[in-house]
Amino acid sequence: MTHSLPPHRPDTVYFFGTCLIDLFYPQAGLAGMELLRRAGLRVVFPPAQTCCGQPARNNGYMDEARAIALRQMEAFPQDWPIVVPSGSCAGMMRVHYPQLFAGRPEAPQVGAFAARVYELTWFLVHVLDLKLEDKGEPVTVTWHGSCSAQREMGVVDEPKRLLRSLTNVTLVENPRETECCGFGGTFSVKQPEVSAAMVSDKVAALESTGARHVVSGDCGCLMNITGAAAKARRDLTGSHIAEFLWERSHGRP
Amino acid sequence: MDAHNSAGQTHGINSAHKPRGDFTARAPAALANPTLRANFRRAMDGLMTKRAAQFADRDAWTALRARGAAARANALARLPELLERLEDRCTANGIRVHWAETAAEANAIVLAILREAGATRVIKGKSMVSEEIGLNHHLEAHGVTAVESDLGEYIIQLAGEAPSHIVMPCIHKNKAEIAQLFAENIPGQPYTEDVDSLTAAARRALRQRFAAAEAGISGVNFAVAETGTLVLIENEGNGRLSTTLPPLHIAVTGIEKVVERLDDVPPLLALLPRSATGQAITTYVNMISGPRKPDEKDGPREVHLVLYDGGRSRVYDDAELRDTLRCIRCGACMNHCPVYARVGGHTYRFVYPGPIGKILSPQLEGLDCAGDQPFASSLCGACSEVCPVQIPLADILVRLRQEAVRPSATPAVKGGGSQAGLAADLGWAGWRLVYGHPALYALVSRLLARLGNLIPASVPMLRQWTRFRTKPRFAARTLHELAARGGFDRE
Numbered sequence: 001m002t003h004s005l006p007p008h009r010p011d012t013v014y015f016f017g018t019c020l021i022d023l024f025y026p027q028a029g030l031a032g033m034e035l036l037r038r039a040g041l042r043v044v045f046p047p048a049q050t051c052c053g054q055p056a057r058n059n060g061y062m063d064e065a066r067a068i069a070l071r072q073m074e075a076f077p078q079d080w081p082i083v084v085p086s087g088s089c090a091g092m093m094r095v096h097y098p099q100l101f102a103g104r105p106e107a108p109q110v111g112a113f114a115a116r117v118y119e120l121t122w123f124l125v126h127v128l129d130l131k132l133e134d135k136g137e138p139v140t141v142t143w144h145g146s147c148s149a150q151r152e153m154g155v156v157d158e159p160k161r162l163l164r165s166l167t168n169v170t171l172v173e174n175p176r177e178t179e180c181c182g183f184g185g186t187f188s189v190k191q192p193e194v195s196a197a198m199v200s201d202k203v204a205a206l207e208s209t210g211a212r213h214v215v216s217g218d219c220g221c222l223m224n225i226t227g228a229a230a231k232a233r234r235d236l237t238g239s240h241i242a243e244f245l246w247e248r249s250h251g252r253p
Numbered sequence: 254m255d256a257h258n259s260a261g262q263t264h265g266i267n268s269a270h271k272p273r274g275d276f277t278a279r280a281p282a283a284l285a286n287p288t289l290r291a292n293f294r295r296a297m298d299g300l301m302t303k304r305a306a307q308f309a310d311r312d313a314w315t316a317l318r319a320r321g322a323a324a325r326a327n328a329l330a331r332l333p334e335l336l337e338r339l340e341d342r343c344t345a346n347g348i349r350v351h352w353a354e355t356a357a358e359a360n361a362i363v364l365a366i367l368r369e370a371g372a373t374r375v376i377k378g379k380s381m382v383s384e385e386i387g388l389n390h391h392l393e394a395h396g397v398t399a400v401e402s403d404l405g406e407y408i409i410q411l412a413g414e415a416p417s418h419i420v421m422p423c424i425h426k427n428k429a430e431i432a433q434l435f436a437e438n439i440p441g442q443p444y445t446e447d448v449d450s451l452t453a454a455a456r457r458a459l460r461q462r463f464a465a466a467e468a469g470i471s472g473v474n475f476a477v478a479e480t481g482t483l484v485l486i487e488n489e490g491n492g493r494l495s496t497t498l499p500p501l502h503i504a505v506t507g508i509e510k511v512v513e514r515l516d517d518v519p520p521l522l523a524l525l526p527r528s529a530t531g532q533a534i535t536t537y538v539n540m541i542s543g544p545r546k547p548d549e550k551d552g553p554r555e556v557h558l559v560l561y562d563g564g565r566s567r568v569y570d571d572a573e574l575r576d577t578l579r580c581i582r583c584g585a586c587m588n589h590c591p592v593y594a595r596v597g598g599h600t601y602r603f604v605y606p607g608p609i610g611k612i613l614s615p616q617l618e619g620l621d622c623a624g625d626q627p628f629a630s631s632l633c634g635a636c637s638e639v640c641p642v643q644i645p646l647a648d649i650l651v652r653l654r655q656e657a658v659r660p661s662a663t664p665a666v667k668g669g670g671s672q673a674g675l676a677a678d679l680g681w682a683g684w685r686l687v688y689g690h691p692a693l694y695a696l697v698s699r700l701l702a703r704l705g706n707l708i709p710a711s712v713p714m715l716r717q718w719t720r721f722r723t724k725p726r727f728a729a730r731t732l733h734e735l736a737a738r739g740g741f742d743r744e
Contacts, residue, residue, distance in 0.1 A: 022733060045743065185632075
């Protein structure tokens, strides 16, 4: 497990919205913040936040990644947990920030920052012990966990636990859940054919569950999977888990 | 197997033609071959299932893996010293040790040993290093016939192809393809898809080769410095025959295969076959510690060990990249790789395919000719997760991307900087400018929210994306805007 529990239940948390959510899925980000606020927390959204820097790091542009990482650290100065609605961005900040600054003078502050980073569903389950009342109609869904959530953040069961706690939701698991959907950031455009083959198989595996809706904790995967499904005219929609949980338990934010 | 994939594949990594950006160019043809796709998918699914059954106990796996990784890390940390000790112990055991820095040197050494013994008929056990140096080709050009005795290697030798997997070299072929190949190449063999009959045909053909061989050539899985022992594992008995039946045995291996103590072998032996084929142990475990002694009735009269560098010392020189050399060649990374499973081993072009190949080929051959390989990954991390010796493959892929675009001051990898370009540099400079200045980002992101959907799908990146997916839609308001409206605190 990559996370460790904070010493006590915090009353204030930071929210890191991620650049993809900011531009393409803001309702998912807002839903994540509402879930935290409804649980009684003060949720702080620093407007100086932009992007975790992962695109630069993954393409080998380490100076650029470090520059952006430092700006994010400046934007989150207080000692509060930083909740991130993405395993991928959380993995960047939790796992790769310390690697990027290893042996540099900033390393101690970076380490302290990284230790405050939490993936949203892990935080909801383990820190808040969130209980949800399902107000929605009966529905069958399947789950897609991102590679970073599973392998970098150790988030595997938490989102599925939340989905199962909804009384009218039937979760059918994908037998190929651990296989990558083929997004991989710029990989999807640098190796378009390979990425397309992977996402086509992913869509087929998700459809094989019988569900017509996939829930995920990462918007990169969602954009890839639902975009490929729509292009191939498949009957498969998707949503971010924060938005799904909020809509089921509250209604649209 | 399609012609595209097999064309010009016989000499492996040492081929005179050094491709550039070849993976990207070759992938679409492999993806468009349904037989190849099905062969790999089926095989990889089976291998993953078998491996998972062997490591069902997570705690036992974690503990065993830590021991295996420690044994390999220790060996590499003290590589020069252990190689000297290995040479001393082997020499004391009667094994003659040779050092080769380049493929040409290694080939020349092997040929000279064979010539001195007057051997022209060679039987070979499986060896990826021999593929790496193009040994068969070299021997053939100098009048020596080398026949592969591993069934998979034998099949691809008949087909004139290169291995598509480091453990199962002919995994890209199905039963029907092998039946056809045998019917065409083995005298008296009719077309049959009966596996027992096919195996029996290969066995009959190979028995004659074993009996007639004047020398055996093999690889090495672990070379134990403490005792001068060469450990070789295999399932068909061909390794044992190749190393004991002919009067001369030449083992060829990379310098990184050394381990310090005999005690390092059990955890590695427990990890290797389980990771590779889902077997608890291979059918044969050979521990070779020298030629036939005066009172012994069998075994080779001469044993040679060729220790091959081939660019490994350069990998060793970089503390981070050095972890690449921990590899025990189990192939688990390729079995679990979503890219490898779809494009197959030949698409990688070099001897080592899959994730380990993506980090090894650019380091051994140079980023100038294998530079697109580190980028041909979604960084999903499945490889790092299953690696039995904890090689951080995904992190090394990223490090090689860095060397490809922004090489270290003293270039750590040959051909460093070969993927750099002005357009990419400008793009990342622009990215840094926007994401590094919150006020500018606020302006740009709000503009995109209002006007972004007018961007045509024909612009670079979006053009590639929309070939297989719908165009993503910018939301009308950014989360920054919604958070402010929703009454969330700013600090």
